[in-house]
Amino acid sequence: MSLTRLKSTIKYTKKMQRKIEISVCQYRSNHRQWTAGKSKEKKVGKTMESVQSALVKFFGVVIRGQTYLNALYLLLAFPLGLFYFIFLVTGLSLGFATIIVWVGLLILALVFGAWYAFIAFERQMAISMLREEIPPMTRQDLTGKSLWQKFTATLTNSVTWKGLLYLLVKFPLGILSFVVLVTLLSVSASFIGLPFYYQYIHPSVDLTMNGVYYFNPVWLVDTLPEALLGSLVGILILLVSLHIFNGLAWVSGKFARVMLGNFSTAPAQPAVLEPVQALPALEETPEFAEAGPAPETGEEPPAEPKPLDHAI
Incomplete structure (x- = not known):
């Protein structure tokens, strides 16, 4: 029985x-599945966050004020570059051509001062409009210097x-920025405004020796849905264009x-502390030598105090 x-x-x-x-095998299997699911959720969460951040950056370019400052800076680059180029080329050519009659020296001095002022203006405009941190134009302290020292x-x-060189190169860069x-x-405005004028679009016309004939365009918008689709395409082109403007401004x-x-100039070196000189003795000072020793008064110096007797 036992x-x-x-x-x-x-x-x-x-x-x-x-x-x-x-049971242990089932627990391990479930734990692995749970861990894999958690890691998958984390990866999906990170992917969603990155996609959301990218979408915010892409569509948020419209509401950022810096975007329109960048576009304005690029728009001003062409007229300013044209003015700088004409002024500098004309002034320098005229100054060097008339330097033999001493008038050119005055012209060159005026052109020199003007282009230095233009440099300061461009630097300040880049700082204020592009939010760019630009070092000072000079690190020398010219306070109290003479006019010739400042000039040199x-x-x-x-x-x-x-x-x-920057002022001269700004002209072709301004042309490029203006064209872009x-x-x-x-292009963006033409696509966005399609719903308002699509009914008035006609096929293109080509002139030949035999007469005039029409040809079919690649995409002829003649209905409202197509015009709305073209407007959405124009909005996307505008968003991409704003990012291109920001890139050019950067x-x-x-x-x-x-x-x-x-x-080029390194920061100022820290000041070196000079060693403190010892003070001269009182007998070595000129005031003490002129006054001489203290006069004798005939009085005896006070006696030193005697120690107290504690014996009883």
């Missing part, structure tokens, strides 16, 4: 051990000559920082 009970106990123990092993310091300043700005804005700001800032 042997039968022992066998049944062993059989029951093995059965329970098997159940425990199955300005003449030897690297920003003076880098700024001249006007072209993209015109490049312009970095170029202005390199050309209009002074990086």
Whole structure:
């Protein structure tokens, strides 16, 4: 009887051990699935956050005021660059041509002062409109200097000559910025305004030697749904254009920082403390030597106090 009970106990123990092993395997499998699901959720969450951030950056360009400051800066680059180019080329040519009759020196001096003022204006405009941190044009303290010292310091300043190159290069860069700005804005406006004038669009006309004939365009918008679709395309083109404007303005700001800032001068060194000299003795001072020793009054110096007697 006891042997039968022992066998049944062993059989029951093995059965329970098997159940425990199955439960542990199921727990491990469920834990792996739960961990994989959590990591998958984290990856999906990070992906959604990155997509949301990208969408906010893409569509948020419309409500950022810096975007329109950048566009205005690019729009002003063409007229300013044209003015700088004409003024500098004409002034320098006229000044060097008439330098033999001494009038050219005055013209060159005026042109020199004007182009330095233009450099300062461009630097300030890049700081205020593009929010670009540009170092000072000069790190020398010219306070209290003479006019000739200021002139030579300005003449030897690297920003003076880098700024001249910047003013001359601003003309072709201004043309590029103006063409890109006007072209993209015109294309965007033409697509966005399609619902208002699509009914008045006609096929293109080609003139030949034999007469006039019409040809079918690539996309002829003649219905309102197509016009609305074209308007959505125009909005996308406008958003992409604004990002292109910001990119051009960023490049312009970095170029202005390199050309209009002074990086050559190192910061001032800390002052070196001089060693403190020892004060002379009282007998060595001239005042003491002139006064001489203290006069004798005939009085005896006071006696030193005697120690107290504590004995009783």
